[in-house]
Amino acid sequence: MHGLINRAIQGFVADTYGRARWIAVTHLADLGFADFEAMMIYPPELTQRVLDAAVRELGKARDELLEDIGIYLASHPQAEAVRRLLRFGGVTFVDFLHSLDDLPERARLAVSDLALPALELSEHAPGRYTLTVSGEHDGFGPMLLGVLRAMADDYGALVYTELRRAGPGSDALEITLVESAYAEGRRFVLGGSD
Amino acid sequence: MEACPHILDVLCPLHAILDPEGRIAHAGPTLSKLRPGRDLADADAFEVFEVTRPRHVRGMAALLAHAGQCLHLRLRDAPRTKLKGVVVPAPGGDGAILNLSFGISIVEAVRDYALTNADFAATDLAVEMLYLVEAKSAAMEASRQLNLRLQGAKIAAEEQAFTDTLTGLKNRRALGHILERLVVRGARFALMQIDLDWFKAVNDTMGHAAGDQVLQHVARELVEATRGSDTAARIGGDEFVLVLRDPGGQAEVARVATRIIRRIETPVEVAGRETRISASAGSALSWRYTRPEAERMLADADRALYASKAAGRGRHRFAGQDD
Incomplete structure (x- = not known):
């Protein structure tokens, strides 16, 4: 998945809930790094893992989370x-x-x-x-x-x-x-x- | 011809209809927007526009001589926006139609005149072009940021690859590069090998952690006893090398060696206990060689170092020194 898309998820979590919550998401997702690069490509399952982790960390339904990212x-x-x-x-x-x-x-x-x-x-x-x-x-x-x-x-x-x-x-x-x-x-x- | 202005307003809103005398009979809506305070109708087109290419075009006859060709124009008063244009004789033979576009000055033009999508013909690629300029600039900025971070990471990785992690001094690899460069440049330098004495005893009796502290202490002493242009490296367990750039003569090098040995011999407290070590040193001087080579100088300095050790430790000797 393109870094821009991953970066959008990161931006949403960090800008809305704070950097600490984003770091918690990266730990839950077992990402191994803290920041996505906008101009790099990542394996698609990584994006799914981050979304799953954000659902757990923020206690939101998946579709609701995705809609909030869109907003x-x-x-x-x-x-x-x-x-x-x-x-x-x-x-x-x-x-x-x-x-x-x-x-x-x-x-x-x-x-x-x-x-x-x-x-x-x-x-x-x-x-x-x-x-x-x-x-x-x-x-x-x-x-x-x-x-x-x-x-x-x-x-x-x-x-x-x-x-x-x-x-x-x-x-x-x-x-x-x-x-x-x-x-x-x-x-x-x-x-x-x- | 009567309906013509309305058609042209839609198809090419940045146009002017000129009468046979060169006056503006009708200005398209976008053209009017470029001079909001001024009624362009009846103004002399050649007072409003300057034709910059081809040169010396003034008057209708000269203008129409270039009908169908690409014209470069500029507004005469500020902002002096550059325009591209093409002129055709008006149907019926009286006057002309001058159609214009912003060409490459589009980015400044939309800013200067606060133009919107509605100011361009529906078929005009101007808005797509503006979209591309903005999208590409954003993408380029993201790439530039990535490049900066990658370059930072590269410098850090190189730094790490050339650094002894325990002491922060240069490592053997870094030393090799530095010596190669000095030799190629034909620089004047001294190479000093330093070996700690009684260090093994510290390690054996007080443990490796204490030994590491001693090594870090020695590293600090080496950095303090040398200048910024000199290099201090750790190339083995308790083996250090100094490279002194333009050190003066042999006497100055000897003084540096003595100072370093005395500083290392000053007792330090490690893990609550006073610890004493010493150091032996041997130096090779680049100006003693007709063609200095890094390997050979290192070997010579090493031999001098062992001569110092053999002579009773806590000493310094030069390569080739007999006594």
Whole structure:
């Protein structure tokens, strides 16, 4: 699993609960080191071990933990770069939803060996969408749910989201857009430092 | 031609329609955004823009002579944003359409004018380009951080590989490298082998922990008795080597040796007991050789050291010294 993904888990635990709790997770997972390197590749089972350890250490259900990681990625000041790159997807939340199909390609353009699961958005009624997630590794669905919820806030949109698990690595996210301009939302300028 | 501006506003929002005299008849929405305080309509295009390439293009005739070619332009007042452009004669033959893009200055332009996605045509790759610039910069920064950490780890590993862990002095490997470099450079240096006397007795009667403390004590004395440019190494159990750079003459080297032996002979308290040891030393001087070699100098210094030991310990001799 790419270091960026492992690093996201580390960042979430350390920035939310403190460095000591993260160190406890690394011990529980029998990691043998304290910090993931963002630009290195690690065996996939290592990521699963860290997630299992975080579930135990933080006393959270696995899907809930993954969703919180998604929210962290899209909204925490320490992860501002991710939020900005996501905002390049479009001017409105609907544009953003439609840009998700391209997300794995966009990620690969930035970091060529970063593999994300395939995403496909379908709109089956006005304002009602299904985002299907299919990948090799389990857990992206709930994490993406967190990302979507945080990004809806970022755009100031009011949405209802629901996760349907459809087997390991396969998920469907049901998205209902109630109002696209519900709240002010956060500013985003192309030139950065907004 | 009447509907033309509206079409162009969507297809290429950074454009200007010029009348036959070179005045701006219509400015696209993004172009207007570049000069928010100023109404560009009716302004002389050649007062607003300077054509920098090709040179000496001023006036409609000169401009249209380059129709279809890549033009380099710049806004005349600040911020003097550089632009790329292409001009085509307007349909019907009166005036021209000048389409513009930011080219490589896009990153500064979006910052200077607070442009948003809506300021670019839907088909324009500008936003993708900005995304890439930002994504690549973030990835590059992560890689740079990794490189810095790896380099730090490499330096630490090398340091460790060349350090005697008990005393913190250089080890035999480090000494080999240092001597090679000095010899290649033709430097003037003294090589002093030092062997502790009565150390085995400390080890046998007081234990290895006490022995280690004595070795650490000796190491400190060696560092204190030499200069920063000199090297102190531990190359065996109780065997040390000093490399003295530009030590002056033989007399100065002898003085250093005596000082070191006296310091080592000063009793120290180890594990609550007063401990006495001594040291014997032998030195080889690089300037005594026509072509100094590290191996040979080490062997000569070692012979001098054994002569010191044989002569009753607590002494120093030079290689080739007869008495």
